[in-house]
Amino acid sequence: MVKKLLLAFVTIPLIANAQFFQNFDNAETIPTGWTVLNGGDSNAWTIVNFTGGNISAYSGTNTASIGYSSTAHNDYLVTPAITVTSGVSDFLSFYARSRDPQYPETISIKISTTTPTADAFTKTLAASVAPASGADFYKYSYSLSEYVGQTIYVGFYSTTTDQFFFDIDDVFNGATPSCDAPSSISVSGITSNSANITWTPSSTPGATYEIEYGAAGFTQGTGTVITSNTASATLSLPNPSTAYQFYIRSNCGQTGFSAWSSVQSFSTMCTVITAYPYVQNFDTATIPTCWLNEAVSGGGSSVWTYVTANGNSSITPKSAPRMAEFRTTTTGNKAKLLTAPLNISSLTTPELKFSLANVNWFGDVDELRIYYKANPTDSWTQIGSSYTTEHSSWTDVSIPLPNKSANYQIAFEGTSNWARGIDIDNVSVVDTSALYVTDTAKEKSIKIYPNPAKNVVNIGTDKVLKSIELFSMTGQLIKTFSKDSKQINVSDIDSGTYLLRVKSEGKDESFKLIKD
Template structure:
């Protein structure tokens, strides 16, 4: 959903004084400020930002999107403009997302805090960038007057706008002081070559110049570039790995540049040995999926490789390489213990599997998840694995990589070798615990759910009643959580569909009730796992049962002895004596309540129920209950 955070910022001011407001005193509007909300329902709030950090402290002023356009003001308290004391105001703004930049303007009133009073435009409407950016306004023209400053938001349906660190001070008469580079620190080693510099704010500065070189005082990388009034700078193009660099940040204002600013030095991290295909690290192939042997890796310092093949997605600017020799046709590759190591927090990591030789590789598979089962391999052949974070510069991750070997397919992987089920009287009496781990998809049609994979087979003989319920349930600790059941008559290669179910059981498990089947007929059951991700394979419970063997006329013996007929029934179930019945509840064989009838009549219309057995419970006016087992044809 698209979101918009509109941010109206007011600038706090004390009469005849300088001040700073960063909203950290609480979550209420500062004293003397005013808010006008003429647009959408969302208005100005104070607190921690929805993402990222405040420019200073912990809180910001913020405004959240509406489908209706904002017409919202955040207005400072009165500012008495005094020359050389309080004749300048500054603040920081940013948008939450580059895809939804927030639009705002800055206005001034010389009379009061009503919307109509803000007739002077200090800044025309513009988008707030995604990095904290300082705006500074000279109030010298208003010396001797009392003014109010407001941020006016008018955008529609974007996301979020933030503002922070309002400062009222004086227009500088001298150059600013020097800043301190906070990252990288002076003398740091192993620095990310993404080339991101950060420094502290200097209130008297209106901008900062950046100088970076490979010699003391050098400018061969960045030559006194004006970064603007920001506190971070990303050097165009990655720096070289394992290289010593020198950097200086020089604040400036309308009077001039800061002088005597200290230079720092730092050394970038060395490129990993497996930065290219030729240096691929050999991996141990585990004999199971437990990953007893893993290899540590890190994309920090890695660069893009020439051996990058379609159709894999993501920004492969930091790939590292591994190789393994397949011991079978199927292996599972897993990336575990993922830790962000870049200057920007990384959250996703991809990998590609390739065959052939370095410089002449062929794509085998792409993965956008940390674990994937790769099929169609050739035992004895060497394969390459290229690992990279999905985003661009600054995003790096360390990890452990494992090549595992799944167990062989289960014995009932194919239609020709089903496991025979014994028909029970309820789920528990007929249940077995079984698995689809390493099963393959055999191409049998799944008539009720096409997104199904890795099916296994079972058979069952139809009981004398011609009625049968087939149901799956979860097995403790298993990743298998969603099944699809297909039932067939006939023989392998000449199957005829009898029924199919996806999610009528518990949660996302399946339950299929069959009636009118020919006693003694063998039915074949294909159980699929929903989803395309093999990580959801595992154990599950399966049962075939015929609840009608409990007896269709069994009645709990209570003093009422009421009868239900006909039993089995098709559409209508009659109750022999309704005079003392307060309510009736109907539950299926799994114990789920499917219908409740208050003040019932003697005729119950139950045609909407599926075929199968139901427990009809009569609650009497004296509080006693009677339960009757019934069968819906």
């Protein structure tokens, strides 16, 4: 048994690959067959996952990376053994990135013709791999023809001190490509059923291109294949709000095909909502289709969730089984919950309605703000004022939507003040079909009249009023009125369109008011 084990041990290094491709995405540990040699500081080559980060891997989610230390590196990331065969495995390429211009990382490429141990890397394939620093990757390619007939190991060797991070992705060993592979691939013009792709063309005159695409995770050979005579193409896609992937390769005619590009990914847009009333009750544990959680700069990583009860108060869903909630114990954390895109251009008087609960914790109350965008490229604009007072039970809120458009979006932004969380439910967008002069008791518990108004506005309700505020359509507070008055004077207000916000018991209603 001892002899058998020893034989197995010494023969492992002789197992060699004819060719391989490694993008480090299968796990967050060094891939099987690869070796890490850590001979300097404590930091060694490791796998980094960029999901949710500010920068990304070249392809997929992961890279092999090494980070800075005040002590010099003496570290290798070593490939599996390569039996170099002419026209089969005599070519090596990879993508590399040095992340910080102020602290540039470099590596060298070493060759061992014996074992994957530090002392065996006596030959140099590239003395300095020094990509321009930043978020971009750069491709490096090398011939291994000098080593045809030998079994070698390739070592990515780092010796820097106190710099930053160096990333490697998409390491390829195989035959020297017969023509240039497409590079600098980009995706633009994404809609619910199409996307435009472009790339840097092959240097071979007359080259054409093949594109294979399919739903994310499809196996090459099973996707849809199209051809293009130019360095661009439009992909026709069957489903909105769906993740897709694609590959491109050059066809250089008599010299054959290039290698396929690394996998490229994107998602189609959501289909814009056109049927009203549109209602979202958050009845599943996951974010609704085509809704988004959007990070707020400096706001931490907390997001909205979809819960059956507030775990920190007595609030339960207004309509079972779930409600949307923003709750975190870190003061200042914030996040936006974005609706699906809405085409409200044909609505006479579009209005947002929702139910709100916001319970205090020893006087602290979490804050809710409502924003809108009339176009995807616009900045967010707040509607009315923030919701900063306690709502210990469900309060129905209604807000007229300004600047209606065909690609409208609404955002609920929660900010934590370490209270008991913000809960919303029964979100809807409706067309009230009038300027609120004809609102019925079923639609509104409060009426305002006349509207348009010149001097005074009457507030018709049998409820006790809590506050009366007038805002510009961009959210600026114009005037506060006495809550004890059911007739307010607007004679000193400039002509225009405003939001009149009236709070009463269990209601928080906003009205579009036209001042003559």
